[in-house]
Amino acid sequence: MARDKCGKILIVDDNEDVLLSLNMLLKPYVEAIRVINTPERIIEFMDSFKPDVILLDMNFHRDAISGEEGYEWLDKILKHNPKSVVLFITAYVDTEKAVMAIKAGAIDFIPKPWDKKKLLDTVKSAVELSKERNRNINNQKQYTITEVSPQEAFARFIGECPAILDLKAQIKRVASTDANVLITGENGTGKDVVAHALHNLSARNTKPFVNIDLGCIPENLFESELFGYEKGAFTDAKGAKEGRVESANEGTLFLDEIGNLNLQTQQKLLTMIEKRQTQRIGSNEVNNVDVRILAATNANLCKKVGEGEFRQDLFYRLNTIELHLPPLRERGEDIILLAEHFLNIYSGKYSVGKVVLGASAKKKLMQHTWPGNVRELQHCIERSIVLNDKPELSAEDIRLETSSTASASYLTIGGIENVESLNLQTLEREAIKRAISLSNGNLTQAAEMLGITRFALYRKIEKLGI
Incomplete structure (x- = not known):
């Protein structure tokens, strides 16, 4: 903390x-x-x-x-x-x-x-x-307004592997347009970094950048968060509230974890994109809006479309341009570049002086599969800085996450061979039940075992009827 x-x-x-x-x-x-x-x-x-x-x-x-x-x-x-x-x-x-x-x-x-x-x-x-x-309660707009150079726009985007260099080139080309962009990639790969780079390199970079993480918002609040509401629109609506779409007017709206959006709100989002208009809950007034939409997901939206969980017309609207972030395990020496970047940040934050990675530490970092991607690496380096007072970190100073080990132990203890069905939904349900049982009901720990966020676990529990 x-x-x-x-x-x-x-x-x-x-x-x-x-x-x-x-x-x-x-x-x-x-x-x-x-x-x-x-x-x-x-x-x-x-x-x-x-x-x-x-x-x-x-x-x-x-x-x-x-x-x-x-x-x-x-x-x-x-x-x-x-x-x-x-x-x-x-x-x-x-x-x-x-x-x-x-x-x-x-x-x-x-x-x-x-x-x-x-x-x-x-x-x-x-x-x-x-x-x-x-956020945004009492009509207080919570967004960032920035004006940066192209060099500054990529300051947080560390990487020199071919896939990342190609991605940076795509971002430069796409940023100057108003095309909607879908950013895909596993959890922890840095999709928000791509979104900020697109905004900062665009003509909208002096206007609002509004981020809404749909993975952190209860499903019944999606609509009110996106479109806002008027006083008395529903019980406990004691005042009017501006929606995130309105807050992003003339700027960029970043919808993180777009795959979590329910079908009803998907329809209203589609209407907003097509008509460039928004309407608060409980109001007959329609407001014109000018927003560029960036969306991000770790889910397979094509599969969701096929299963009827995501609207095909909305998918095409969001997917004008798709930018994909590769997982950290496929980025080679970028692992060391990122690790050294985080070393500089946390050695300064905790005032421990200059800290470098020894040869054995680098080897250990390169050999790890990083299921949590860049986010896991960041936490790993911060933990290593906090728990050690050495100017050079060795392999024994690098404490890696155990979530993948815990997930693997589930397969050993619970065993796929002990599950009667290989249906993915059934396996997922059993894995969640097992993780909750092994963690004695601690959902934070259960989510770590499963390699997902706690909020993603909540949604899976609801979706699978556990």
Whole structure:
């Protein structure tokens, strides 16, 4: 969670020891904390303290393990503010409760006893989700306006392998047009970096760049986030809100994880693209908009079209130009270039002086398959800087992710040979169940085992009816 403080946390638990422990643990990392030992005061603190995240105990009576009280209070919290981000605290976690909690609207579990690092990571992710849900509230536009040179536009785009050099050349050609672009590639390859480069090299680079991560937004909020709403349009719409499309007017709208968009919102997005008009929920007024759309996905949209999960006409509209990012394992010496880039960033951030990679460290980095791609490499280098005080890192100082190992162990323990069907959906369902079971209901850990984001796991749970 680094040293930067983020978010306001409300902790609700009837155990004074738990309140004290969590308060002491989280205090150095967050902006403010409030603790209460009775759930009856939750709404009061929601209105006065306005927490970004609520840590809620599931059981408030001695020997209670059902979690029913937690579900009841979760329902009250979400009725009071549907955008609330709630993490359950419980010593009794199983697969059934984990799935029930997610369906009820919780974000994740914090098991007792907790692992400090996982707890901090979970809280940080929850705060980020809370900020995302509340972005643009009260019509405050949350976008970046930049004016940069072509050299600056590629400052974050590290790489010299043939595929990346060809991609940079394509970006330069495409950026000057207003063509919609679909950016494809595995998770963690840097699709957002490509989107920013396209915007920064375009004639729109002094106008808004609005990013909406559809993988972090509940499905029932897609439409309101994209198109906004008027006061009274639905329960809890206490004021008007500008949609992201309006915010991006004359600029660039970046739709990350476009494959998550439901069919109903796909239709409205298609209409907006074709007519260049947008309409808020609850309004009869139509507004003209001028936006360039960049979309990104790690999914096979052609397959989704064939399965009826993605509109073919929208796919063609988004796919005027397709730019593909290769996985890190196919980029050769770029691995070392990126590693050295992150070394410079984190050695400065943590004030440890100049740090270099030794020959054995470079060999280890080159031999790894990097299932998490550039994002995994970035975390690996940051972890190596934090845990070592050497001017030169060796192979033993490079601590690689274990998610691929955990996924492999599932195949060994659960075994494909023990699954009656080789249907991909069935295998995926069994893998998710197994990961949730192995992680004792900790969905953050389960997602790591599966090699996907926690929010992607939520969507799969809902989609597969687990």
